Amino acid sequence: MTAQDLAVFNVAVVGAGPSGFYAAGALLRRCPWAEISLIERTPAPYGLVRYGVAPDHPSLKLVTTLYEKIGRDPRVTFFGNTQLWRDLTISEVLATHHAVILATGTPQDRxxxxxxxxxxxxxxxxxxxxxxxxxxxxxxxxxxxxxxxxxxxxxxxxxxxxxxxxxxxxxxxxxxxxxxxxxxxxxxxxxxxxxxxxxxxxxxxxxxxxxxxxxxxxxxxxxxxxxxxxxxxxxxxxxxxxxxxxxxxxxxxxxxxxxxxxxxxxxxxxxxxxxxxxxxxxxxxxxxxxxxxxxxxxxxxxxxxxxxxxxGFGLVGPLWNSLQVIDGALSNRSGQVVDRHGHPISGLYTVGWAARGASGTIGTCRSDAERLVQLILGSASLSTRSATGGHSALTRKLQKNGHHVINFEHWLQIDRVERELGAAAGRPRAKISTAAQMLEAARTFASEN
Ligand SMILES: Cc1cc2nc3c(=O)[nH]c(=O)nc-3n(C[C@H](O)[C@H](O)[C@H](O)COP(=O)(O)OP(=O)(O)OC[C@H]3O[C@@H](n4cnc5c(N)ncnc54)[C@H](O)[C@@H]3O)c2cc1C
Known part of the structure; x- marks a missing residue:
């Protein structure tokens, strides 16, 4: 039994940078019955494409057109402004999804x-x-x-x-x-x-x-x-x-x-x-x-x-109980996360900079994600994991805690506002620079619709 045998394959992708989007895109393509919870710490998606790539290299940011298409897919639920280890525990995410992919990048400077x-x-x-x-x-x-x-x-x-x-x-x-x-x-x-x-x-x-x-x-x-x-x-x-x-x-x-x-x-x-x-x-x-x-x-x-x-950048551990960090990356074997004894943690995967350390380009993230999704879809153990609720369970949990989630519609509104502000000044966009202002832009949108 593999993911192919499930009626719905619930996957949580943590981190909406290039690796997260490429992993989500590959899952949707190869497994049309996948449903994806895309969990992102900041109100805005796209990771280092938005907050790393230099402003004078706009052509590199065109990849976000593809990411936006993935984010708009009805099988994807975007949980922006939602941080793993702060707003959700990894146990909660693992219990509600057949597979969890950590695509969190390597945020700490060496x-x-x-x-x-x-x-x-x-x-x-x-x-x-x-x-x-x-x-x-x-x-x-x-x-x-x-x-x-x-x-x-x-x-x-x-x-x-x-x-x-x-x-x-x-x-x-x-x-x-x-x-x-x-x-x-x-x-x-x-x-x-x-x-x-x-x-x-x-x-x-x-x-x-x-x-x-x-x-x-x-x-x-x-x-x-x-x-x-x-x-x-x-x-x-x-x-x-x-x-x-x-x-x-x-x-x-x-x-x-x-x-x-x-x-x-x-x-x-x-x-x-x-x-x-x-x-x-x-x-x-x-x-x-x-x-x-x-x-x-x-x-x-x-x-x-x-x-x-x-x-350079790296991860600094420990992140969660038995997860360990080696050379600035999450300890893993071909993307399968392993605990500190080297044993695979069922259902838990990693990709991109979190998995390989801070090296490689946006293109490298794409090939890494394709390989990982192949591994996940071929895994015999996933379908036996009891995973109930998927994105609906996460939504209920976050609502119960009064947490303000930015969904993809909200993000598209923020995006529109930024583009309009930019156009008025002859620039591609004027980014909203605080989380509070982004939440406000999203709230205004929600109250008008
Ligand atoms: C300054 C800089 C410039 C670069 N310029 C280029 C370039 O010009 N061309 C090029 O090809 N590559 C460039 N790169 C490399 C490229 O950005 C990376 O290859 C790519 O972004 C790595 O993707 P990722 O998804 O693994 O990580 P990231 O892009 O870092 O995405 C990780 C995402 O996870 C989120 N996250 C982190 N922790 C949590 C959590 N606990 N819960 C929820 N979400 C979380 C983050 O907010 C982020 O959105 C640059 C990198 C840097 C640092």
């Missing part, structure tokens, strides 16, 4: 591990990205860039996105869905000197070629790159692990060889540099670095207004 807690002016990537993307989880956060000298730690695409947004000409940003707060701040207090600092050499960065090519080509920004071959060509060559890394290195070499021009704003890309100490110094932030050289390591320091760490 730290630099140099005892930088409590340093004023030190920010995490999620805060900065949330600030410019109007993420309600960061609606009270305002970074201060002072005279505009900023260090960004990390040599991956998130660090590059942050650097590009902070250095972009304001007219490039003003036609995007960037938050008003970030736009105003960057207009009045621009970032002028940005140091992009990485631990390893230029052959071992985690940038992708289009992202680094765009970064070294921002109009009005002078680019200064540590000599990519400073350690000697051999060291750099041995670092290269893929064709992607090779292409990135070529772009860096090309940019390093360009004639220097003195411009108002500067981007300096530094390799093989590790933070030793980050501390406050007379209202500024002092970053002490150890830089690996052929002859050993030398020390240098940078006095700046702010430091941003963009060195």
């Amino acid at each position: 730290t630099l591990g140099v005892g930088d807690q409590g340093v004023t002016g030190l920010y995490r990537a999620s805060q900065i990205v949330g600030w410019y993307n109007s993420d309600p989880s960061h609606s009270n956060f305002t970074p201060r860039f002072g005279a505009g000298r900023v260090c960004v730690f990390g040599h991956g695409n998130v660090a590059a996105d942050i650097a590009r947004i902070l250095l972009a000409p304001i007219e490039r940003l003003s036609g995007t869905d960037i938050s008003d707060r970030a736009l105003t701040a960057l207009q009045h207090k621009p970032v002028r000197d940005l140091y992009l600092i990485g631990r390893r050499g230029p052959g071992a960065t985690r940038f992708t070629p289009p992202v680094i090519a765009e970064l070294v080509d921002i109009p009005g920004v002078e680019v200064v790159i540590d000599d990519p071959d400073e350690q000697g060509d051999d060291d750099t060559q041995t670092e290269i692990s893929s064709n992607v890394a090779k292409d990135v290195l070529e772009i860096l070499r090309g940019a390093a060889q360009r004639p220097r021009r003195s411009l108002d704003r500067r981007l300096r890309i530094m390799f093989r540099s590790r933070p030793k100490v980050i501390r406050n110094d007379n209202g500024l932030v002092c970053v002490e670095l150890a830089r690996d050289r052929r002859s050993g390591s030398d020390a240098s320091s940078i006095l700046c207004d702010a430091v941003i760490t963009a060195t």
Whole structure:
């Protein structure tokens, strides 16, 4: 007996980011009698496509057209503004669904591990990205860039996105869905000197070629790159692990060889540099670095207004009784969640960044979700799980607690309001930036209909 033998296959998907939507879409396609409860912490769906992808990359957000189609499907019930472990327990969700898929992403930032807690002016990537993307989880956060000298730690695409947004000409940003707060701040207090600092050499960065090519080509920004071959060509060559890394290195070499021009704003890309100490110094932030050289390591320091760490994301456990987190991801075997003894937990699955850790693109989430759904539909044990109620049981439970659920109709209303507000300002949308305002927009809609 598999899911194919059930009259209704109740599945809960927790997390309405790309992985959650791709998993829901694959289930609807392969198992037309599936009914899906899509549970999302924030009032708005789409996860990091809405709150991560940079505002100046609107074409990447077109995938939401597909997600919207899935969300509108009558077999999907969207529970927005509903957080697992806060509004519902995992036992409640497991008891009411044949399968539960955790697609919650990896919301926590990795730290630099140099005892930088409590340093004023030190920010995490999620805060900065949330600030410019109007993420309600960061609606009270305002970074201060002072005279505009900023260090960004990390040599991956998130660090590059942050650097590009902070250095972009304001007219490039003003036609995007960037938050008003970030736009105003960057207009009045621009970032002028940005140091992009990485631990390893230029052959071992985690940038992708289009992202680094765009970064070294921002109009009005002078680019200064540590000599990519400073350690000697051999060291750099041995670092290269893929064709992607090779292409990135070529772009860096090309940019390093360009004639220097003195411009108002500067981007300096530094390799093989590790933070030793980050501390406050007379209202500024002092970053002490150890830089690996052929002859050993030398020390240098940078006095700046702010430091941003963009060195990856992960999950921090424990989440629920026996669930465990390993290397920033939920412990699982091909998507089947296992307990701390390595035993599969019946009916519990995971996908996307929650399952693999914070790596891979939106496209990777799609292939991961397809594989997981195949595994679930082939599982012989699911149909024997007693699962009663599905989405109706969750609705009853949440109503009993007086919880305000945002359903997909409410979200479409919020979406309409944002687009209208944006159009009035010549922008694709003006995102509503607090959960309370989103709930208000949804309430207005509910009372009018
Ligand atoms: C800053 C940044 C920029 C990026 N830019 C690009 C890019 O340009 N191109 C690209 O291809 N990829 C990009 N990525 C990667 C891409 O965003 C990820 O591959 C993808 O979003 C991962 O999808 P996910 O569904 O696994 O996780 P997420 O997108 O994080 O979605 C998880 C969802 O789960 C919800 N959730 C979390 N906990 C709970 C809970 N307890 N209860 C209910 N819901 C919960 C969250 O609110 C969220 O909506 C970027 C990532 C970041 C961080």
